[in-house]
Amino acid sequence: MQQQLTNLSDKELISRARKQHDREAEGVLMDRYSHLLVAVTMPYLNNQSNLDPNVVFPALLQRLNASLKTQTIYKANEWILHIQKGYLGKPEKNTPFYPSRDGRDLLHIENTVDKAATNIIDRQDLIVRLEQALQRLNADDSALLTQFYLENKSFADLTASTGLSREKLRTQLKAAKGKLAKLFMNQGYAK
Amino acid sequence: MLSNKPNNEKVLKIFSSIRCLSKDQLPRYMEGRLTDVERHLVEQHLTDCDLCYDALQALEKQDNTDQYHDLTGKLQRYVQNSIQPVSHVHKVAQYTRKEKNKEHMLVYFWIAAFIGLGVGSVYVLRGHMRNQPPIRFMAASVPPVDSARENVATNVPVVTPTPAATHEVAATPVIAAKTETPLKPAVTPVHPDSAAIKKAAALKALQKKHVADSIHKQALLQKQADSLKKEAADKASQKDKDKTEDKKPDPKPETAAAPKEKEKAPDPEPAKRESTAINSDEYLYKAAMVYQQQGNLSEAIDRYRRIESVSSGKYVEMARYQLAICYRSKGQMGKARRMFKEVIRMDGSLKNSAQQALDGM
Numbered sequence: 001m002q003q004q005l006t007n008l009s010d011k012e013l014i015s016r017a018r019k020q021h022d023r024e025a026e027g028v029l030m031d032r033y034s035h036l037l038v039a040v041t042m043p044y045l046n047n048q049s050n051l052d053p054n055v056v057f058p059a060l061l062q063r064l065n066a067s068l069k070t071q072t073i074y075k076a077n078e079w080i081l082h083i084q085k086g087y088l089g090k091p092e093k094n095t096p097f098y099p100s101r102d103g104r105d106l107l108h109i110e111n112t113v114d115k116a117a118t119n120i121i122d123r124q125d126l127i128v129r130l131e132q133a134l135q136r137l138n139a140d141d142s143a144l145l146t147q148f149y150l151e152n153k154s155f156a157d158l159t160a161s162t163g164l165s166r167e168k169l170r171t172q173l174k175a176a177k178g179k180l181a182k183l184f185m186n187q188g189y190a191k
Numbered sequence: 192m193l194s195n196k197p198n199n200e201k202v203l204k205i206f207s208s209i210r211c212l213s214k215d216q217l218p219r220y221m222e223g224r225l226t227d228v229e230r231h232l233v234e235q236h237l238t239d240c241d242l243c244y245d246a247l248q249a250l251e252k253q254d255n256t257d258q259y260h261d262l263t264g265k266l267q268r269y270v271q272n273s274i275q276p277v278s279h280v281h282k283v284a285q286y287t288r289k290e291k292n293k294e295h296m297l298v299y300f301w302i303a304a305f306i307g308l309g310v311g312s313v314y315v316l317r318g319h320m321r322n323q324p325p326i327r328f329m330a331a332s333v334p335p336v337d338s339a340r341e342n343v344a345t346n347v348p349v350v351t352p353t354p355a356a357t358h359e360v361a362a363t364p365v366i367a368a369k370t371e372t373p374l375k376p377a378v379t380p381v382h383p384d385s386a387a388i389k390k391a392a393a394l395k396a397l398q399k400k401h402v403a404d405s406i407h408k409q410a411l412l413q414k415q416a417d418s419l420k421k422e423a424a425d426k427a428s429q430k431d432k433d434k435t436e437d438k439k440p441d442p443k444p445e446t447a448a449a450p451k452e453k454e455k456a457p458d459p460e461p462a463k464r465e466s467t468a469i470n471s472d473e474y475l476y477k478a479a480m481v482y483q484q485q486g487n488l489s490e491a492i493d494r495y496r497r498i499e500s501v502s503s504g505k506y507v508e509m510a511r512y513q514l515a516i517c518y519r520s521k522g523q524m525g526k527a528r529r530m531f532k533e534v535i536r537m538d539g540s541l542k543n544s545a546q547q548a549l550d551g552m
Contacts, residue, residue, distance in 0.1 A: 027274030031267055035214045038262045039246035042253065057266050061273075077211050077242040106239075110208045123203070130202045148238075150201045152231050167248075173238045177205060 006032075010076040017068055026068065030061060033080050040081065044088050051088075060087055067097065074099045074107050105181050133183040141176035148173055209236040212243045214263070221250060472502040476509060488517045508539040515545070519552065528552060 005013065005028040016025035037060065045051050063083050073079045082097040099107070116122040134142055147153045147161075155166050162169065209232055212220065219225050220233050237244050250259060479494035495517065498510035515530030531552075534545035 023274045027270050030270045033211065033242075034266045034270060035217065035259075035263045036211060036242050036246045038266055039217070039249050039259055040242060042259060042262070043249050053262055053265070057262075058269065061270070077240050081242040081245070106206070109206045113203050113206045114208065116203075127199045127202055130205070131199070134202065145205060149205045149235070152227075154227075154230060155234050155237075170238055170244065177238065180205065 014068065014073055014076065026065065029068075029076065030064065033076065036077070037080060037084060040084055041088070056088075060084060063087055063094070067094075071097050072099075073097070074104065078103065102178055102181070105185050106178070109181055109184060129187060130180075130184060133180055133187055136183055137176065137180055141172075141179060144172060145176050145180065204235070207235075209239075211236065211240055212246075217243075217246065217250065218256065221247070472498055472504075472506040475502075476506055476513075479510070479513065483513065483517060488521050492517045492521075505539065508534055508537050508541055511537070512541045512545055515548070519548075524552060 005025055008016075008025070008028075010029060010032070013025045013029040016022040017029065037057075041056065041060070045053055045056065060083070064080065067079070067083060071079070078099060079097050082095075086093070086095045112126065116126045134145065137145070144158075147158060153161075155169060158164070158169055159166055164172065212233060216225070216229075216233060220230065225233065237247065250256060253259065475494055475498050479491045479498065482488075482494065483491035492514060495510040495514040498506050499514065511530050511534050515527045515534065518524075518527035518530060528549060531545045531549040535542050535549070
């Protein structure tokens with residue numbers, strides 16, 4: 001059962017945990033993200049001596065468990081990060097997770113791309129529209145995206161060629177992707 | 192066109208979703224032990240995913256990853272433990288506990304059911320007994336065994352005279368009223384006085400106690416009555432007309448025999464007044480019915496009146512009802528109506544028929 005569950009996507013696991021009260025599915029989901037949760041929480045544990053990992057992690061898991069049943073979760077990674085930051089930033093306040101408009105736009109496009117994978121006509125249409133959006137993007141962003149995604153250049157190559165730090169490069173890439181998504185969506189609405 | 196196609200396909204990569212880094216991918220990426228394709232995928236994901244990028248940065252800042260591995264292992268074990276399915280033994284224990292609970296509930300249910308049943312039956316029994324007062328009354332009024340035996344012994348003579356006696360006694364006033372003017376004044380003292388009847392009855396009771404063989408006495412008395420009857424008949428036949436003769440055989444002897452009848456007729460009543468009350472009522476009632484059927488309404492009315500005044504229970508109601516019918520057939524609608532109303536007020540078994548009769552009037 002555990003083996004089968006590990007092959008399921010986050011979305012399916014979440015829906016199982018919700019609809020069938022499947023504790024195993026929930027456990028598999030938590031297990032999948034446990035190492036990231038630990039890695040993200042470790043700086044806090046090191047900086048604040050009053051935090052006990054034996055208390056922090058169970059409490060975090062409890063919060064995640066409670067919010068899993070009630071909240072809308074588009075992306076598990078964003079949700080986990082939000083809960084973790086909320087718990088460590090303001091432990092007394094339980095801020096509900098709500099994905100941003102941009103995040104939902106991105107998710108929508110990702111879903112469209114996923115669906116188009118099996119449909120040639122849709123895929124062709126999508127490619128045309130994406131290229132149009134890419135052409136309307138400013139030159140820098142367009143060049144960066146082209147290099148990173150189309151020419152398969154790594155972070156290291158790009159930092160070397162542009163002289164930017166890895167973090168800045170990542171931020172720029174993310175921003176460019178966001179702009180592209182916005183253009184694509186507007187294009188869709190205009191159509 | 193052909194050269195463009197792979198590029199075109201790659202555009203989709205910008206928006207393809209990639210899973211978060213797995214446990215072994217993260218350290219391998221840090222150490223540069225990934226293939227080009229894999230690294231590119233990881234970097235694509237790192238662009239989007241804050242969680243993975245933050246984790247990567249946090250790990251890169253750490254000198255050694257021992258704490259990370261240790262904590263991850265602990266957390267994973269904790270998660271595993273918390274989702275561990277319930278053991279078989281535990282399940283069995285839970286099942287047996289549930290079954291036991293069920294049994295307990297069943298026992299409680301049956302106890303409650305039996306208690307309810309018992310209380311219900313007691314209640315019903317009490318209600319039943321309350322709704323049958325005459326039976327209790329009669330049972331209570333039944334004399335002790337000895338007297339009861341005596342009753343049985345004397346029942347034959349006691350009962351037989353009653354109809355005749357009541358008949359005669361009851362008949363007397365009517366006849367007196369009727370024959371008063373044409374007949375001799377000797378008839379007048381024959382008026383049915385219940386007190387006198389009672390006295391006579393008491394006397395008779397005393398007599399009964401003394402005289403064991405009441406049948407003989409009865410025969411004697413009847414003989415006397417017969418002789419008196421003959422005398423009275425002779426006297427009456429002289430003055431009475433043919434139409435009155437129809438009723439003579441019955442009432443005449445009574446008028447004559449009245450003085451003696453008074454002693455004899457109601458005698459059983461005080462002794463066993465309670466037990467024979469219903470019997471005498473019944474006879475009175477039947478006699479009245481006979482008169483009514485014969486068309487002698489005033490006699491019938493008189494008897495019904497008597498029943499109404501003396502007896503109790505259903506005969507009063509029946510007598511009143513019949514009285515009302517008599518009045519109605521006599522044309523005394525006011526009285527008839529009043530009687531029907533009384534019957535309705537009594538709220539007995541004849542209520543409906545009385546109501547119907549009243550409506551029909």
